[in-house]
Amino acid sequence: MDGSDADAAHETTGIGHDENMPRPEVPDMVRRMAAGISHDFNNILMVIKGYADLLANDPEVTDRTRDHLGIVLSATEQAAQLVSRLMAFSRQQVLDRTVCCLNVIVDSVLERHRELPINHVRLDVELDQSLPPLYGDPELIAEAISCIVINAFEAMPTGGTIRVRTALKQAPSPVDGQTGGAFLNVSIRDDGKGIAPAVLDRIFDPYFTTRRTGRGTGLGLAAANGIVLQHRGWIEVESESGRGSIFNIWLPTGESEELRMKTDERNK
Structure with missing residues (x-):
């Protein structure tokens, strides 16, 4: 999915809340x-x-x-x-929600990808061991993370490092319907060519790609975005041509989601 633009400055895009680069919602x-x-x-x-x-x-x-x-x-x-x-x-998947550990999900995804036959790609992983629990569908969340990790691998055909981090952070700009505060964060950074600003706001569109045809289904990032949105989270992407990309997945903590669901139930 990575493109290149020699004159590009650092760009950031998010889903549904980027004021500088509004992204049209899928009908x-x-x-x-x-x-x-x-x-x-x-x-x-x-x-x-x-x-x-x-x-x-x-x-x-x-x-x-x-x-x-x-x-x-x-x-x-x-x-x-x-x-x-x-x-x-x-966003029509049936979510099999349960209290789960984000680090366990991330580690299981990376364990699968360590076996990929891709030369000269190194995984640099730091998982915050003090994270609160996550309330969601672990299989679908794993699928979303896997799609982004695969994208990172494919962005570096000649090799590089994929840096994966988990943390509990204050969200810089939560999506509509969220009240801010601390969110679970998964950061996936690659050393690829970066994404050209002209296409950065389209990377989550289904079947949109800057790579040659015949590689993948063209639905990986679109699926990842749909899964995260269905969990009331969002994905932000930072990219600078020639310096790679960072995908930040933001998810509400288990405590905040359980409180929200109880509040919604009382208001019915």
Whole structure:
């Protein structure tokens, strides 16, 4: 997703609250359409996967046919991931909320990515061990963080360092509906080429990319943004051409979310 602009100054963009660079909101109609298509497509995938599984376990099926069915099942898994990201973008995911630890989520994501076959990329990780709990869906939050980490890897094809930090910080500019105060923060910084100011405010648009086609689904950052917004958080991006990018994920603490939900329940 990184671009370059030799004359670019330092730029920052956020979702829904950047006064200097307002970003148009995705119309509700588009999100509803994405959610509807995802639901219908998922139902079709379930049928394809179900019958492929049955055939693959049929003792009368030849080894060659079983190999072909394995390819079909692999393709359905990739399609299911695409459906999941469309649902995340549309903010229609069913959240399985629980009290969880942000550091555990981050560490599990990084453990998977340490095995990626990407040369000369180093992970520099510092996790604040005094963080309060998070109240959210750990699998979806992990997916959002993973999408941004993958973006950081891809921003450095010749190598570099990805710096990951967690902390409890005062949010500089909370989104609408938030009252400020302390938020959980995940910072992911890469040494890539940076993002050109002309496209910085579009990086969370679905299928927008400055990279050559054929790499990824084009929904990674859009899905990450949708997941974080659905958790009443937001993502800020700082980028300077030639000096990399910093993605800051802001999430409310578990205590603040439980208080908000109790207040909403009393007001019903």
